[in-house]
């Protein structure tokens with residue numbers, strides 16, 4: 227059986243990502259500079275590549291926030307697409323319906339929060 231090594235990159239302590247809060251992490255994704263949105267929703271840390279499905283803008287490009295006013299959906303600050311935070315799917319009835327944000331694998335241990343995704347080869351924290 228082949229032993230597949232999973233690289234993991236530490237990005238934050240658990241206390242740095244409160245419920246319905248997020249941090250933006252600059253990273254190298256598929257060998258290009260990019261950014262990750264890491265947030266906590268219903269207790270669980272989740273992450274997506276920070277790029278809207280509508281146009282190549284970051285979700286937080288216009289406002290330093292990613293949740294809508296209810297706190298139950300993600301929202302792009304450029305033209306307002308709302309996303310399911312769990313599936314990353316666009317819930318907008320008119321823009322990119324059903325298209326999905328790109329998920330990033332995250333794990334949380336006693337030591338904190340890690341990006342564990344082979345496509346992410348470097349992160350810049352702090």
Ligand code: FES
Pocket residue numbers: 278279280281282283302303304305306307321
């Ligand atoms: S760029 Fe996000 S809704 Fe248009």
